[in-house]
Each structure stands twice: as structure tokens, then as C-alpha cells.
Amino acid sequence: MKSENEVAQRVETLLGQMSLAEKVAQLAQIGGADWNFGPKAEDIIRERGAGSVLWLNDTKKFNQLQKIAIEESPSGIPVLFALDVIHGYRTIFPIPLAMAASWDPDVPEKSQVVAAKESRAAGIHWTFTPMLDNARDARWGRIAEGAGEDPYLGAAMAAAQVRGLQGEDPTDPERVLACAKHFVGYGASEGGRDYDPVHLSEAQLRNVHLPPFQAAVEAGVATFMSAYMDMNNVPANANRWLLTNVLRDEWGFDGFVVSDAFGVGNLVVQGHARDGRDAALRSLKAGLNMDMASSTYLENLDGLVEDGTLSGEQVDAMVRPILAAKIRMGLFEQPYVDEALLEQVAALPEHRQTARWSAQRSMVLLKNEGGLLPLSTEQQNIAIIGPLANSMEATEGSWMVFGHQPAAVTVLAGIQAKLPGANIAYAPGPDINRDVPHPFGEFNLSERKPIQTAEEAEVAFQTAVATAKDADLVIMVMGEKADMSGEFASRGSLDLPGRQEELLKVVSAMGKPIVLVLLNGRPLSINWAAEQIPAILEAWQPGTEGGHAVADILFGDVNPGGKLPACFPRSGTHAPLYYARTLTHLPEDNPRYRSRYWDGPTTPLYPFGFGLSYTTFAFSNLQVSAPQVKVGDSVTVSVDVTNSGQVAGDEVVQLYIHQKWGSDSRPMRELKGFERVTLQPGQTKTMTFNLGPDELRYWSTNVGQWIQDAAVFDIWVGADSLATLHADLEVVE
Numbered sequence: 001m002k003s004e005n006e007v008a009q010r011v012e013t014l015l016g017q018m019s020l021a022e023k024v025a026q027l028a029q030i031g032g033a034d035w036n037f038g039p040k041a042e043d044i045i046r047e048r049g050a051g052s053v054l055w056l057n058d059t060k061k062f063n064q065l066q067k068i069a070i071e072e073s074p075s076g077i078p079v080l081f082a083l084d085v086i087h088g089y090r091t092i093f094p095i096p097l098a099m100a101a102s103w104d105p106d107v108p109e110k111s112q113v114v115a116a117k118e119s120r121a122a123g124i125h126w127t128f129t130p131m132l133d134n135a136r137d138a139r140w141g142r143i144a145e146g147a148g149e150d151p152y153l154g155a156a157m158a159a160a161q162v163r164g165l166q167g168e169d170p171t172d173p174e175r176v177l178a179c180a181k182h183f184v185g186y187g188a189s190e191g192g193r194d195y196d197p198v199h200l201s202e203a204q205l206r207n208v209h210l211p212p213f214q215a216a217v218e219a220g221v222a223t224f225m226s227a228y229m230d231m232n233n234v235p236a237n238a239n240r241w242l243l244t245n246v247l248r249d250e251w252g253f254d255g256f257v258v259s260d261a262f263g264v265g266n267l268v269v270q271g272h273a274r275d276g277r278d279a280a281l282r283s284l285k286a287g288l289n290m291d292m293a294s295s296t297y298l299e300n301l302d303g304l305v306e307d308g309t310l311s312g313e314q315v316d317a318m319v320r321p322i323l324a325a326k327i328r329m330g331l332f333e334q335p336y337v338d339e340a341l342l343e344q345v346a347a348l349p350e351h352r353q354t355a356r357w358s359a360q361r362s363m364v365l366l367k368n369e370g371g372l373l374p375l376s377t378e379q380q381n382i383a384i385i386g387p388l389a390n391s392m393e394a395t396e397g398s399w400m401v402f403g404h405q406p407a408a409v410t411v412l413a414g415i416q417a418k419l420p421g422a423n424i425a426y427a428p429g430p431d432i433n434r435d436v437p438h439p440f441g442e443f444n445l446s447e448r449k450p451i452q453t454a455e456e457a458e459v460a461f462q463t464a465v466a467t468a469k470d471a472d473l474v475i476m477v478m479g480e481k482a483d484m485s486g487e488f489a490s491r492g493s494l495d496l497p498g499r500q501e502e503l504l505k506v507v508s509a510m511g512k513p514i515v516l517v518l519l520n521g522r523p524l525s526i527n528w529a530a531e532q533i534p535a536i537l538e539a540w541q542p543g544t545e546g547g548h549a550v551a552d553i554l555f556g557d558v559n560p561g562g563k564l565p566a567c568f569p570r571s572g573t574h575a576p577l578y579y580a581r582t583l584t585h586l587p588e589d590n591p592r593y594r595s596r597y598w599d600g601p602t603t604p605l606y607p608f609g610f611g612l613s614y615t616t617f618a619f620s621n622l623q624v625s626a627p628q629v630k631v632g633d634s635v636t637v638s639v640d641v642t643n644s645g646q647v648a649g650d651e652v653v654q655l656y657i658h659q660k661w662g663s664d665s666r667p668m669r670e671l672k673g674f675e676r677v678t679l680q681p682g683q684t685k686t687m688t689f690n691l692g693p694d695e696l697r698y699w700s701t702n703v704g705q706w707i708q709d710a711a712v713f714d715i716w717v718g719a720d721s722l723a724t725l726h727a728d729l730e731v732v733e
């Protein structure tokens with residue numbers, strides 16, 4: 001590893017050799033795809049080099065472009081190849097929302113270790129992961145890419161992903177640079193509509209949206225990506241308060257920031273900049289190092305320096321961290337990739353094992369009436385029904401890298417493999433489709449299927465009904481297709497799309513044992529199913545080994561232990577909905593004035609932190625080490641958790657607090673500790689958590705800074721955000 005002194009010296013030496021045009025080129029990330037708009041990547045690289053190339057997934061081409069950068073560009077500075085490897089490169093892991101549902105930071109960490117190894121073997125140096133946007137509105141499609149609604153859980157998952165992707169040693173040839181995105185507030189877009197404006201108070205930003213990003217900085221994340229939308233009327237891609245004041249001055253981040261794609265150029269479209277020149281100036285002055293794909297820096301920065309609007313030093317300051325990242329990771333010494341490596345690495349059996357483990361740990365058992373699950377492996381006559389039961393795409397989820405061939409074990413294949421001798425019938429029922437096609441649909445050949453006519457859909461419906469009639473047990477696999485969540489995938493309703501619920505109702509009326517397996521990238525308002533279907537497993541989009549993991553759980557080889565990282569609203573119209581709201585003058589437990597809507601309850605269908613197991617757990621003996629402490633001091637909270645059932649299982653012990661009064665109103669509950677534990681039947685473990693200034697402080701609107709109030713706190717510990725085991729803690733001056 002190089003010392004920071006060495007890195008800094010080398011940066012200055014390079015800067016001393018570079019022309020202005022070359023420096024500006026280091027601030028550009030250029031599209032390498034065939035469809036890319038603007039000049040060809042190789043021409044730019046040959047003429048002046050480039051900071052980075054994205055949207056290229058071709059190992060040979062990486063080496064060719066790198067050769068041009070090193071041998072033909074004036075200063076021979078190597079290029080960083082970047083790609084969206086979100087939850088796996090070849091081996092696909094559960095989507096990030098699902099990994100957060102494991103409540104086990106080892107799950108995203110170990111998964112991202114594999115993703116990094118495969119990506120690096122393909123020649124990728126930098127991935128645009130992790131997405132750390134807090135999402136409290138399930139209509140927003142990109143909730144799939146993050147850790148859900150909670151900043152504390154989000155911060156733990158953020159740090160874990162950074163550790164997994166980057167490792168400890170920046171020169172590790174099996175790791176990649178991570179990118180904390182989208183800085184910040186993107187998940188709070190109005191109405192859950194992708195890219196729409198965001199208005200957040202400083203208190204909401206600091207207490208809810210910034211913590212996962214700060215955790216990523218503390219974990220050593222190398223890069224940040226700024227968000228697209230207007231944050232309090234200033235686009236995040238040109239927001240100096242965010243990119244300089246908070247990120248660099250307060251947090252001491254010393255890596256570099258890339259815009260989101262075309263974000264600098266789009267400042268004009270967004271109504272913020274007069275033209276490209278103005279856009280480049282605003283972003284650079286805000287502290288944005290690299291322009292992703294818009295060519296606005298490339299086209300305008302030289303001129304801005306030449307006419308004296310910007311100083312050479314302002315440009316140098318933006319280039320430094322980019323060169324430093326390249327030097328730190330040893331790119332100058334190892335610019336090329338061994339073209340035979342990827343196939344060896346991707347074939348490693350432990351990658352699939354990790355994917356199966358990750359998927360098992362991510363699934364959440366939502367309902368299990370009468371102990372229908374686990375199913376007996378003696379089951380001989382099973383119908384598997386639903387449009388997603390045999391869909392590799394829906395099993396893998398959104399964000400596959402360019403050229404990825406879907407290769408997931410589907411739920412159908414997983415159950416067939418588990419029960420090789422059984423009679424398993426399959427019928428998909430009617431297809432489900434987006435009303436507005438996905439703009440990237442044209443790139444996704446495997447999803448390009450002609451839309452069913454109403455007649456074809458009806459035949460498919462009746463075939464599914466007939467198939468279910470012949471079975472002794474029905475497993476329905478339903479939810480949303482891969483392109484129904486993610487970017488460009490917000491929706492107004494959270495209901496099961498298409499005719500899925502109708503099919504569920506007809507099959508359920510047959511009175512057979514029926515299990516619903518959900519494949520989806522967001523919370524869904526499955527109200528009818530929650531009432532009527534005895535067993536429901538939330539499998540999310542579980543990745544390459546997803547079908548095996550589902551079968552492992554349904555047939556009892558694995559006991560599910562995941563918990564919801566976001567609440568499930570009863571309707572899309574209830575979003576945003578989240579547990580950590582502040583109280584009102586008429587709290588919801590008021591016996592008379594309870595209602596927020598007169599046309600139904602506003603409580604979630606399933607609360608944050610919820611998930612069942614094949615065993616039961618009991619919590620007792622909640623102890624706080626002192627009933628009273630001084631501001632700034634810490635206490636220990638301990639609780640006994642016992643497996644009170646018949647089989648081994650995992651519980652996620654969750655600690656929530658509520659500050660009863662203070663300078664600001666505080667959320668009625670806030671997660672401040674959690675741990676997933678495995679317990680044998682009858683076994684008890686004592687879990688301890690620390691509560692100190694880090695957990696008890698908050699950013700106060702009234703005071704305008706971080707404070708810790710003297711007040712009484714409620715403490716609850718239990719299995720979800722409705723935990724009832726309670727103690728008080730008094731904090732005094």
C-alpha cells in the first residue's frame with residue numbers, strides 16, 4: 001500500500017505534466033456503449049485521456065481502450081472502467097432491499113465480496129453501488145435498490161456493502177471502488193415519482209437521509225454520486241451545501257464525486273443553468289469532480305479557465321482526488337485485465353453457495369396460519385402457478401449488467417430439484433405487463449415477448465385454474481416483474497398487478513392448502529391475500545440461487561428469519577408510510593379519534609421489522625443498567641430472548657427508543673440497535689445493546705445543531721417495531 005504522502009506527490013508530479021485539456025478529460029466519464037451519444041470513447045482517450053468510461057461490459061474492449069490511454073494519450077494515464085454492478089455481476093444476489101431484510105450485515109458484505117471479485121475479473125474497477133437512499137414511499141421504484149425506510153438499518157447495510165466491495169487494501173486486485181449514491185434525498189421525491197423534486201428540512205436530512213452516507217464515508221467509501229433531483233430547489237448535481245459543506249468540510253470525505261448520468265448537462269433542462277457553460281461552472285464550483293456522460297465539462301471547462309472565469313487551481317483541485325484514486329488502487333502498475341480470468345472466477349462454486357445463503361437469509365415469512373409451512377417433502381401432487389414461477393428475470397430482479405444472460409434457478413426449478421420424484425404441474429396464468437413500457441425494454445431481449453391478447457390471457461387463466469384443480473397443494477408465485485421496480489419504475493398502486501389477485505381468489509376458493517410466494521422489489525398491498533391465504537413467503541428478487549432458497553424454506557431445510565426493512569402499506573395511496581413518525585395531538589391509540597382516513601385503517605398491513613419463523617421466541621428480563629444517566633453518558637440495555645418453540649431458528653432482536661419531550665418532537669419509535677441470533681429450541685441468550693450520546697442525540701430544528709436533551713426515554717425491545725417489552729430511561733443535565 002502506498003503512503004498518502006507518496007500518493008499526493010505522485011498526483012502533483014502528474015498534474016505538473018498535464019495540459020489543461022488532459023486535466024479536464026480526467027473530470028469526464030464517457031459512455032463506452034455502442035449507442036452512446038457524442039464522440040467515440042477511443043477518440044477522446046487518444047486525444048486527451050479520460051477519467052473514466054462507463055456502460056461498457058467487454059473485457060477485451062477494456063484492454064484495447066486502456067492500451068490507447070497508456071500508449072497513445074499524451075500523459076498515459078489509465079482509465080477507470082465503471083459499471084452498475086448492483087447486486088452481482090455473473091452470480092446474482094438478492095436485490096439490496098432483500099439483503100437489508102436479512103438484518104445481517106454479513107449478507108450484503110459477503111455478497112458484495114463476490115460481486116467485486118467477478119466484476120474485477122471482468123475488468124471493472126468501479127461500481128455505482130451501494131445505493132443509500134432512504135425510501136419511505138413504496139411507490140418509488142428504486143426502493144428495491146436500497147435498504148428501505150430506516151436510517152439506522154440503512155447505515156449498517158451501507159458500511160457492510162462498502163467493506164465488501166472495497167476491502168481493506170485499495171490495491172487488492174479482487175475489489176472495486178464503491179460509490180455511495182445518490183447524494184442525497186432522492187428517495188423522498190414527491191409522490192414517489194422518480195426524479196421529482198425533494199423538499200426536506202435540515203433536520204430530516206441530518207436525522208434520516210444523511211446517516212447511511214456518513215456511515216459509508218466512515219467505512220472509507222472511495223466515491224460518491226450526486227442525485228438528479230432538485231433538493232430544496234437546488235439540483236443535487238450542483239448543490240454546494242451538500243457536495244462541499246457537508247461531504248468534504250464536515251465529514252472529511254477525500255474521494256471524488258461523480259454526477260448522475262447526464263446530470264450536469266441536464267441542469268439546463270432542469271431549469272437551473274442557462275446553458276452548458278453555466279452548468280459546468282455551477283457543478284464544478286459546487287464541488288462535483290466528474291461529469292457522467294454529458295460531455296458538459298469536456299466541452300466547457302477549458303474555455304472557462306481560458307477566459308479567467310475559473311482558475312487553473314479550481315480545476316486541479318477537482319482532478320486531484322481522481323488521480324489519487326487511480327494511484328491508490330495501483331492502476332498505473334496493473335492497468336490491464338487477464339482476459340481468461342472471469343470464466344475461472346465466475347465458476348467458483350462458493351459464489352453460488354453464497355448466493356443461496358444470502359437468498360435464504362433475506363426471505364421474510366409473512367404468514368403461516370396453522371403451521372402450514374414447512375411443507376412435507378412427501379408432497380407428491382403439487383401445482384405451481386403464477387407468471388413469475390418460472391421467470392429467471394423476475395428471480396434475478398432489476399439492474400443486470402449489459403449482456404447478462406439470465407440464469408437464475410426459478411421457484412419452479414428449485415422445487416423440482418427439491419422433490420425429484422413428485423408430480424409437479426406448472427401453469428403461469430396470464431402475463432403481467434407494465435402499462436407504460438420500460439424505456440430500457442428494447443435492450444432486454446429476453447423480456448421482449450409479444451403482449452398477450454385478452455383471449456390468450458383468458459386461456460392462460462383457465463389453464464392455471466384447471467392445473468390447480470388437479471393438485472393436492474398449490475404454490476402461487478406472484479408479485480412484480482423485474483422491470484416493475486428500479487429506475488423508471490414508480491407506480492401509483494401497490495396492488496398485485498394484472499389478473500394475479502383474481503387468479504389467487506379463484507384458486508383459493510378450491511379449499512386446497514395454498515402457499516403464496518412473492519417475488520417483488522417493493523412492499524405490496526396484498527390485503528386480500530394477507531386475510532385469506534394461509535401461508536405467505538416474501539422472497540423478493542432473490543437472485544441466481546433464488547429458487548433453491550425458496551424450496552429450502554418451503555420444505556423446512558431452512559427456517560426463515562428475515563424481517564421487513566420497510567413497512568407494507570395497505571394501499572399505494574397511503575404512501576409515504578413509515579414507523580418513525582412523530583406523534584400528533586391525537587395519537588393513533590386514542591380510543592375515539594383514531595382515524596386518519598375514514599375509509600380504512602392507516603396502520604401498515606405489516607409493520608417495519610416484522611417477520612415470522614417456524615419457531616417462536618419469547619422476550620423477558622429487560623434491564624437498563626441505570627434508571628438515570630447524565631447527558632453524554634451511556635447505559636447498557638439487556639434482554640433475554642428464548643426460543644420457545646420446537647425447532648432451531650433465528651430472531652432479530654430489535655431495540656427502539658422514543659424521547660418523550662424535548663427541543664423538537666421526536667419519532668414515536670426509532671431503531672437504535674439490532675442483532676440477528678440463532679437459538680436452539682429452549683435456548684436463551686442475553687442480548688446487550690449500548691445506548692449513549694450517538695443513539696440519543698439528534699439534529700434539532702429549534703436549536704439548529706446536534707443536541708442531546710435531558711428527557712425521559714421509552715425503550716422497547718422485541719421482534720419488530722410494535723415490540724411491547726418496555727423500560728424507561730431518564731437523562732438528566
Ligand code: NOJ
Pocket residue numbers: 084128181260261487
Ligand atoms: C442513472 C442512475 O440513476 C444511477 O443509479 C446509475 O448508476 C447511472 N445511471 C449509471 O448507469
